[in-house]
Each structure stands twice: as structure tokens, then as C-alpha cells.
Amino acid sequence: MEPVQQHMQEITQKRYDLFLKDFETIVNIDSSTDNKSGVEQVARFFEKRLQEIGFEVKILKLANCNKSTHEDDLVPCLEATNRPGAEKFDIMMLGHMDTVFPPGEVKKRPFKIEGDRATGPGVCDMKGGLLVALHVLEKLKENGTLDDLSVCVAFNGDEETGSEASQEWIKQKALMSQRVFVFEPCRPGYRFVLQRKGGGWFFVTAKGISAHAGADPEKGANAVVEIAHQIVAINKLNDLEIGTSAQVTVVSGGDKVNIIPNEAKASVDVRISRPEEVERVNNFFRSLSQNTHIPGVTVSVEGFIDRPPMVLDEKTRTLWNLFEKKSRELDKDMKIEGISTGGCSDGNFTSALGVPTIDGMGIVGANSHREDEYVELASINRMIGLITDVCQVFCIKK
Structure with a gap:
């Protein structure tokens, strides 16, 4: 093996090992929507890591209009950017930190690696996707291109119950963004979501x-x-x-x-x-x-x-064509596909505003909201690599 290839392989392995360590950490935090302290604990994990690569991070506490403004009813959300004060972002990275599983689920079935899969509460929906977003940003920082992008990160804590407290905040950030990447799980067979009911x-x-x-x-x-x-x-x-x-x-x-x-x-x-x-x-x-x-x-x-439907318009189709092109360049065996699904996500809100939105950008997995939920470990580096390559297309030319 050539020295350069060996070095790149070692970097990839290092990134993969760190991802698994991070994965175990955040999956083993009970963070159902009503477990506000657990959701905030997940937010604090990302706060620290994003600050280390130069992001300004805020942990917001958003009020649901149908509930009191008591501290226990406020929804923890993470807002971060590497360009404070920016009027427009090249990319908005959107995801949710809450899960559907009640307190005690982690003790019952903690993060576990079984062969080529990982299991645990929220491993697929969608803690794996949150980590893909983080590791893409860290990789962009490592290769020196993050400073040429303006990025907004928005992770909410109430998606599983309808995003009632966070949806207006999400819409506000989406209107400031050129495009939105939603890190819900990618479907088996590398099927991304381009349309949702x-x-x-x-x-x-x-x-x-x-x-x-x-x-x-x-x-x-x-x-x-x-x-x-x-x-x-x-x-x-x-x-x-x-x-x-x-x-x-x-x-x-x-x-x-x-x-x-x-x-x-x-x-x-x-x-x-x-x-x-x-x-x-x-x-x-x-x-x-x-x-x-x-x-x-x-x-x-x-x-x-x-939630309005997520409709595939021409701007989103053009963005998807870029994903297809980059996937072929990255790995000829990685054949990606765009699909429609009946499930909703926060991407419904951003798409309805006319902002090009690609969903299903987390690692490949299935069986969300079930005890047999899983992700495919082989997809980790592929998804990080693909999204990093796509992000670099939008770098500011200096």
C-alpha cells in the first residue's frame, strides 16, 4: 500500500473508532421528549464538540404555546453556527435529539454492537444521524474547508411529539439557509428521502x-x-x-x-x-x-x-443530482436512491418554505420506534464521506 493511501486509511479508521465511542455515549443517554434533562445532556455533548471546532453554540429553552413557561415544560434545543451574525447560511443541518423511548430504556438495552450492526434506543432515529452531521463538520475542519462555508446547526428536542415548541424556530433558520440537510436515518440500500407526506x-x-x-x-x-x-x-x-x-x-x-x-x-x-x-x-x-x-x-x-407535505421541486431535484454525482465519484458500489415516504419529519416544514431539502442523511438503519431498531455500521464512513464531499461544493472560492 502506498504511504498516502495508508495514511488516509488510518485517518478513516480513527474517525470510525471515534464515531463508535461517541455513539455509545449519546445512545446511552435516556432522552425521550418528556425527559428534558436527558435531551439537554445530549445537547451539551454536541455543544462541547462544536465549540472545539469554532462554532458559537446556544442551548435554547423553547416554550410550547399549549403549555406553561415553567422550566420543566421548556424544550431544550441546540443552535450553532460557525458564522455568528450571518444573514444567510450555505447549509442548515437539521435533526432531533429526543427519542420515543421512556426513561429506563437504556438500562434495559444499552448501546451494543452485534456483528455489522449497532442497536440501542434511538440508534437509528436519530442519534446516528446527529453524529454524522458532527463528524462531517469535524472532517471539514480537518481538511481546511469549514471556514469557507457558513453552516447553521439546529437540533431540537420535541420532534417526536410534533415539534410544537421548535417548528417556528426551525422555519426561521431555514429561511436564512440556501439548502437544508435533514439527518433522519437513511433507508436500507442507501435510499434517501426526497418526498414525505x-x-x-x-x-x-x-x-x-x-x-x-x-x-x-x-x-x-x-x-x-x-x-x-x-x-x-x-x-x-x-x-x-x-x-x-x-x-x-x-x-x-x-x-x-x-x-x-x-x-x-x-x-x-x-x-x-x-x-x-x-x-x-x-x-x-x-x-x-x-x-x-x-x-x-x-x-x-x-x-x-x-405538517405540510414535502414535495420534490426542481431546486431540490438539482441538489439531489449533485448527491448522485458525488456518490458515483466516492464509491462506484454505493448506488443511492431517492424515495417517497408516508412518515413526516421536520424537513416537511423547511421544504414547504421552498428551501431545497434532502432528508434521510443519517447512517443506514431501520425499525425506528421499535426495540429491534438497528443501524448498519458499514454505512458510517460512506455517509460521512459523501456528505463531506457535497458540502465542499458550496465552499466560498477565495
């Missing part, structure tokens, strides 16, 4: 009148029967041809078998592929209270489409 949750409540089911049924107004009618109406929203789905996922109602139920509820998960569906779906749910079926029962609805 938008969506939201709706909560339908029917309130009626209780009565004895046998002796005085005529005195009651059955909320369960009303919610059943509403569910049938909601089901008609489904239209696979235009990519709209409305799935009733949780239903409750009634107390005892011999009492006419005075309350029933239905939770609905809605996903849309087209921006114009936002108004149609929101209007439909607002109309339910005016279309009841059981006399004496009233219907109320909470919720709305809060």
Missing part, C-alpha cells in the same frame, strides 16, 4: 345523554352510535389515488353495559401528499359538528394538518 392528528368527541339502557333508553342520546357515524364519514376521506389517508386509530366510549354512553371519542391520523389537501381536510373536520346523526348528541373536533 404531510399530516396531522384530529380528535373527535361526541357528547350525549346517559340513560338506563333497558328501562329508559328513549331518555338517552347515544354518543357511541354518533361516533360510529362520524367514523364512517371520516373513512370516506381516504383516497389512495391522490395520496390522502385518514385512519381512525383509537376509539373509546361507554362505561357499563347497561348505560347509554354519554361520551365517545375517536383519534384520527391523517396524511396527505398534495399541498391543496390541507384546506380540504381541515374544512372537512370543521364541518363534522354541523353534521350529527343522533338527536341530543353534539360533536366537537380538535386538531389540524400541522
Whole structure:
């Protein structure tokens, strides 16, 4: 092996070993969305490392408009840049530090390497992706090109519950950016996400009148029967041809078998592929209270489409073409693909603003939100290498 090649291989191995050490550190921090101290602990890890390569870092505490401003309700978020005061960023690196797993999950199944995979809570969604972003920036610093880029890093702590506190902050930073890289997991087979469905949750409540089911049924107004009618109406929203789905996922109602139920509820998960569906779906749910079926029962609805769809426009397609070109140059065996998915991410917000957005830039993995979640270790250096090469295209020519 030539001396230069051997040196580069040693650097790559050193980066890989450090990545695994970092991986174990942050995966072994319980950081469910409601575990604010755990999320902040993850943020502090990245704060230290980013400061070491010259970034100005802030740990923000953002308030959810639906909750109090008490310290325990504030969402920890990390904001960092190597160009304080910049009016425009070449790249925004976006990710989330929270997971869906409750406190105690790390003790139950800590970070572990099994053959060519790593497992642990949040290993795929999305602590592996956060580390890809960090190591790309560290590599850019090492090769002397980071100073020729203006970068914004935005890691929030409430994505798994809808980014209610952080979405306006994310939008603000995206509008200051030329392009957005979202470090959600890359799908097996190096499939990046170029399109996502938008969506939201709706909560339908029917309130009626209780009565004895046998002796005085005529005195009651059955909320369960009303919610059943509403569910049938909601089901008609489904239209696979235009990519709209409305799935009733949780239903409750009634107390005892011999009492006419005075309350029933239905939770609905809605996903849309087209921006114009936002108004149609929101209007439909607002109309339910005016279309009841059981006399004496009233219907109320909470919720709305809060994430617009992530649509593949020409600017994003041009950016994707660059990724394809660089992947071929980096590794002829690394065939990347752009896909569409029904799941949402914070990339939905940035894409809807017209900012070119590529998602799925973390390491390759699968089974998010499950105990068998995993990532493919072989993808670590490949993803770091590819994204580093792409970033360097946007360096300022001096």
C-alpha cells in the first residue's frame, strides 16, 4: 500500500473508532421528549464538540404555546453556527435529539454492537444521524474547508411529539439557509428521502345523554352510535389515488353495559401528499359538528394538518443530482436512491418554505420506534464521506 493511501486509511479508521465511542455515549443517554434533562445532556455533548471546532453554540429553552413557561415544560434545543451574525447560511443541518423511548430504556438495552450492526434506543432515529452531521463538520475542519462555508446547526428536542415548541424556530433558520440537510436515518440500500407526506392528528368527541339502557333508553342520546357515524364519514376521506389517508386509530366510549354512553371519542391520523389537501381536510373536520346523526348528541373536533407535505421541486431535484454525482465519484458500489415516504419529519416544514431539502442523511438503519431498531455500521464512513464531499461544493472560492 502506498504511504498516502495508508495514511488516509488510518485517518478513516480513527474517525470510525471515534464515531463508535461517541455513539455509545449519546445512545446511552435516556432522552425521550418528556425527559428534558436527558435531551439537554445530549445537547451539551454536541455543544462541547462544536465549540472545539469554532462554532458559537446556544442551548435554547423553547416554550410550547399549549403549555406553561415553567422550566420543566421548556424544550431544550441546540443552535450553532460557525458564522455568528450571518444573514444567510450555505447549509442548515437539521435533526432531533429526543427519542420515543421512556426513561429506563437504556438500562434495559444499552448501546451494543452485534456483528455489522449497532442497536440501542434511538440508534437509528436519530442519534446516528446527529453524529454524522458532527463528524462531517469535524472532517471539514480537518481538511481546511469549514471556514469557507457558513453552516447553521439546529437540533431540537420535541420532534417526536410534533415539534410544537421548535417548528417556528426551525422555519426561521431555514429561511436564512440556501439548502437544508435533514439527518433522519437513511433507508436500507442507501435510499434517501426526497418526498414525505404531510399530516396531522384530529380528535373527535361526541357528547350525549346517559340513560338506563333497558328501562329508559328513549331518555338517552347515544354518543357511541354518533361516533360510529362520524367514523364512517371520516373513512370516506381516504383516497389512495391522490395520496390522502385518514385512519381512525383509537376509539373509546361507554362505561357499563347497561348505560347509554354519554361520551365517545375517536383519534384520527391523517396524511396527505398534495399541498391543496390541507384546506380540504381541515374544512372537512370543521364541518363534522354541523353534521350529527343522533338527536341530543353534539360533536366537537380538535386538531389540524400541522405538517405540510414535502414535495420534490426542481431546486431540490438539482441538489439531489449533485448527491448522485458525488456518490458515483466516492464509491462506484454505493448506488443511492431517492424515495417517497408516508412518515413526516421536520424537513416537511423547511421544504414547504421552498428551501431545497434532502432528508434521510443519517447512517443506514431501520425499525425506528421499535426495540429491534438497528443501524448498519458499514454505512458510517460512506455517509460521512459523501456528505463531506457535497458540502465542499458550496465552499466560498477565495
